[in-house]
Structure formats: structure tokens, C-alpha cells
Amino acid sequence: MICRAPLYLRELSRRGLRILVVTPASWREQALAQMRDPAHPASVxxxxxxxxxxxxxxxSFTAGVISGVRAWRDRYDIAGVYAVGETLVEPTGLLADALGLPSPGLRATRACRSKYLQRWYLPEFSPASVVVPPGARATFTAADVSFPAVVKPASRHSSSGVETVRDPAELRAQLDAYLPHETVLVEEKVAGQEFSVESLVQDGRIVFASVTRKETTESGARTFVELSHSVPNELDGVNEIILDANRRMLERLAFGCGIAHAEWRVDDTGRAYLMEVAARTPGDGLSILYSLATGAPMEPELIRIALGEPAAYPAPRRYARQVYLEHEPGRLGDVTVDWPGISPVWVGEGGLWPEVAPAASDDPPTLRAVLVLKDRGAQLGPLYSSDDRAVTFLIDAPTPAELDELEMRVRHAVRIHTLQPAGARM
Structure with a gap:
């Protein structure tokens, strides 16, 4: 996430602050190599x-985070703490609470990392659901389940493990597929368009909130992998409903300071259902989309909130969209783009994303970037989670109609070339 939005590092460095990062050990080799590269933003x-x-x-990460930051507390005057990714949201809340620093708060950072706690704290916005602890999974029956249903592991992210089941047999097979220690939610499948709300909150007051429209793999598969984000939502009649529900949800969680990324569905009766809420920067390229739509980057405002400084953010005045392209299974051979001035940027998994400058309000419809998220030769398979996606592009336009037309043109201009095993059928 830091490599996806290097403006965090540049803004902190500009202020003369020393940057301390906590991250899972799986990133050790790559992170240390990037720190040693003077041309890489991570060198600061x-x-x-x-x-x-x-x-x-x-x-599982909490003890290690506390251990690392205790050593820093003796050597640094820690001015702010902020979570840029899902994994360390809850430890970030604990650090901020002990250090007396702005944060979403203990309730918000704990509940936002647990789908079943969100159902506990927020019944008003929740679909009908059952919590299945690990010890109860073997004896769980479908007596109180209405089908189709959605099954979710409670602590994963990136849509990992979230699937639709159509009958008791499919439910039993899906429950048996999870890791033995995982708590699982079995819940009503809500029919309706999916949205998200990105909210900047300071001292419990929403200083900015906007609705994003989403498309997922749901219509053609049992999974819910996100395939596009459109900022802001242009569909009539739902923004007021979603923003009101989102405001009340943040109040219930006593959300203090930070950014909330909440995913909602609205059914045909106009009721808003919360799918889940995160207390951290939104994933994918949403930060870039907001920069393109508003003309201003979001990262400096998030830093101001973390440091206890007054923050503000403008309303969108353009329309921006990120699209993830589906692919044929096989090894990734190449990606080609038939578009003037645009070549695919191969960022791989965890690589540095190019910076995309904010658009002027009167810019024509524009393809800003095509990104390849896997390395050449990577095995591409079905889209079971967000990590399985391979190619994405970012576009913006003055109107929704121009944005839709541009998306169709770009889809025809980008080709993903996969190499099939000998004897495989296309």
C-alpha cells in the first residue's frame, strides 16, 4: 500500500518527520531492498x-507490533500513527490509545477487523446472519439458513474466502474448506447494487464523505471480487440513503479520527445493508481515483488528521473509474495496449505504482494508466480474491456518459496474452 501511494512518504519527509514503518515479516527482503535504493520513495x-x-x-500480529514500537517509544517522540493497510488496523488503535494520539478509537479499530463484531455492534444495518465459531462448525446445521446464502471468514480481507452457497450441501462443503481456527459468518445474501463510502473523520465529525459505485464478479460467479470502482456514484436516488446510513454507522462505532472505507448494498426497497467496514485507507486505486475526481490528493489530509491538524477535502468535480480486466487461465505472457502515449506499467505484486497527476476539471476523457499487477510468467487462474487480478486501468472524464464510452474503448485496446500448457484448449 505504501508503494501504491508514495505521496505518504514524500509528505512526511517534507514535514521533517522521521518515518517509522511496521509491516509483516513477509515483506522483509523487498522492503529492505527498497530502503537501500536511493531512487525509491522508501529510501526516506x-x-x-x-x-x-x-x-x-x-x-496474531499484536505482540510483535507492541514489541517493535516499545523500542521506538524510548528513542523517538512519536507524533502520529496511521494504518495504511488492513492487517495492522487493530494494533494501530492500541498504539494510538496508549500514546494519546488521534485514531479511529479502540471500538472502531477492533470491530472493523472482525465481520462478526460488526454484526454485533451494528444490527440495524446487518443482514440476517449466524456466527459459527471454530468449535461449532462440525455440528452446524442449515436449519435457520435461507438460501442462497453468503459464507464469510470473519477476519480475512480482499474478498478472500467469501462465496455464495445455494443449498445445505454447498454450505457444508464451504464450511469444511476454511482453516480449522477460523470463525465464519453465514448470512443472508442481499440483492442489490454494491457501493462503498470513503469518509474522512476528525474528532467524530465527518469532514468529507463520498459514495463509490462498485461492480464485482458476483453476476457471473459465486465470488465477490471487485472489478471496478466509479468515483463518485452517478446513480440517482441512493446517495442520500447510503450517506445517512454511513453517518449513523460511524456514530455507533464511536469513530474518532481517520478514514473509514465502508461497503454497502441497497436493496429494491431502498434499505442500506452494511457488508463490511474498514478503518484504513481504501484499497486498490481508490486514492488515485479521488485525486482524479477532486483535483487534490487525499494523503496529505489523512496525515493532518493523524497529527491532530485541521483537515478538509474538496467535493468531486470529475468522474473517475478503475477497471480490472478478467483473463483467460494460463501463464501471463504479455500485455499490449493500442493507445497513443500509453504503455503498460509492470508493477508486479507490491511494486511501485506510477504517480498519476490530478486532472484539470476541463480535461477531455483520458486514459491515465494501464497497470500489470503480476510478473511475466505468473500463473493466472480464476478470480477467487482480489489478489488474483492481473491487469487494471484508470480513466477519468467530465461526465458519466463520456466515462462509460471511454471504458469501452480502453477495453478493446488492452489485450492480456496468456500462454496455455501444451494440449490445453482455449
Whole structure:
């Protein structure tokens, strides 16, 4: 996430602050190499503390985070703390609470890392659901489940493990597929368009909120991998409903200071259902989309909130969209783009994303970038989670109609070339 939005590092460095990063130990080799590269934005990082843990296990990173930051507390005057990714949201809340620094708060950072706690704190916005702890999974029956249903592991992210089941047999097979220690939610499948709301909150007051429209793999598969984000939402009649529900949801969580990324669905009766909410920077390229739509980057305002300084953010005045392209299974051979002045940028997994400058309000419809998220030769398969996506592009335009037309043109201009095993059928 830091490589996806290097403006965080540049803004902190401009202020003369020393940058301390905590990240899972799985990134050790890559992070240290980037710190040693004077041309890489990560070269301004002062220190990195690496912590072991399992993203599928509650609280597994907490002890390592506390251990690393205790050493820093004796040597630095820590001015702010902020979570840029999902994994360390809850430890960030604990650090900020002990240090007396702005943060979403203990309730928000804990509940936002647990889907079943969101159902506990927020019944008004929740679909009908059942919590299945690990010890109860073997004996769980479908007696109180209405089908189709959605099954979710409670602590994962990036849509990992979230699937639709159509009958008791499929439910039993899906429950058996999860790791033995995982708590699982079985819940009503809500029919309706999916949205998200990105909210900047300071001292419990929403200083900015905007609705993003989403498309997922749901219509053609049992999974819910996100395939596009459109900022801001242009569909009539739903923004007021979603923003009102989002405001009340943040109040219930006692959300203090930071950014919330909440995913909602609205059914045909106009009721808003919360799918889940995160207390950290939104994923994918949403920060870039907001910069393109508003003309201003979001990262400096998030830093102001973390430092306790007054923050503000403008309303969108253009329309921006990120699209993830589906692909044929096989090894990734090449990506070609038939578009003047645009070549694909190969960023791989965790690589540095190019900076995309904010658009002027009167810019024509523009393709800003085509990004390849895998390395050449990577095996591409079905889209079971966000990590399985391979190619994405970012566009913006003055109107929704121009944005839609541009998307169709870009889709025809980008080709993903996969290499099939000998004897495989296309």
C-alpha cells in the first residue's frame, strides 16, 4: 500500500518527520531492498519493524507490533500513527490509545477487523446472519439458513474466502474448506447494487464523505471480487440513503479520527445493508481515483488528521473509474495496449505504482494508466480474491456518459496474452 501511494512518504519527509514503518515479516527482503535504493520513495524511511503473524488469525500480529514500537517509544517522540493497510488496523488503535494520539478509537479499530463484531455492534444495518465459531462448525446445521446464502471468514480481507452457497450441501462443503481456527459468518445474501463510502473523520465529525459505485464478479460467479470502482456514484436516488446510513454507522462505532472505507448494498426497497467496514485507507486505486475526481490528493489530509491538524477535502468535480480486466487461465505472457502515449506499467505484486497527476476539471476523457499487477510468467487462474487480478486501468472524464464510452474503448485496446500448457484448449 505504501508503494501504491508514495505521496505518504514524500509528505512526511517534507514535514521533517522521521518515518517509522511496521509491516509483516513477509515483506522483509523487498522492503529492505527498497530502503537501500536511493531512487525509491522508501529510501526516506528511518526504520522498519517486522512482525510475524497470520492474516487469517485474530490478534496474531499484536505482540510483535507492541514489541517493535516499545523500542521506538524510548528513542523517538512519536507524533502520529496511521494504518495504511488492513492487517495492522487493530494494533494501530492500541498504539494510538496508549500514546494519546488521534485514531479511529479502540471500538472502531477492533470491530472493523472482525465481520462478526460488526454484526454485533451494528444490527440495524446487518443482514440476517449466524456466527459459527471454530468449535461449532462440525455440528452446524442449515436449519435457520435461507438460501442462497453468503459464507464469510470473519477476519480475512480482499474478498478472500467469501462465496455464495445455494443449498445445505454447498454450505457444508464451504464450511469444511476454511482453516480449522477460523470463525465464519453465514448470512443472508442481499440483492442489490454494491457501493462503498470513503469518509474522512476528525474528532467524530465527518469532514468529507463520498459514495463509490462498485461492480464485482458476483453476476457471473459465486465470488465477490471487485472489478471496478466509479468515483463518485452517478446513480440517482441512493446517495442520500447510503450517506445517512454511513453517518449513523460511524456514530455507533464511536469513530474518532481517520478514514473509514465502508461497503454497502441497497436493496429494491431502498434499505442500506452494511457488508463490511474498514478503518484504513481504501484499497486498490481508490486514492488515485479521488485525486482524479477532486483535483487534490487525499494523503496529505489523512496525515493532518493523524497529527491532530485541521483537515478538509474538496467535493468531486470529475468522474473517475478503475477497471480490472478478467483473463483467460494460463501463464501471463504479455500485455499490449493500442493507445497513443500509453504503455503498460509492470508493477508486479507490491511494486511501485506510477504517480498519476490530478486532472484539470476541463480535461477531455483520458486514459491515465494501464497497470500489470503480476510478473511475466505468473500463473493466472480464476478470480477467487482480489489478489488474483492481473491487469487494471484508470480513466477519468467530465461526465458519466463520456466515462462509460471511454471504458469501452480502453477495453478493446488492452489485450492480456496468456500462454496455455501444451494440449490445453482455449
Amino acid at each position: 524511511i528511518e526504520e522498519i519493524a517486522f512482525t510475524d503473524g497470520d492474516v487469517n488469525t485474530d490478534n
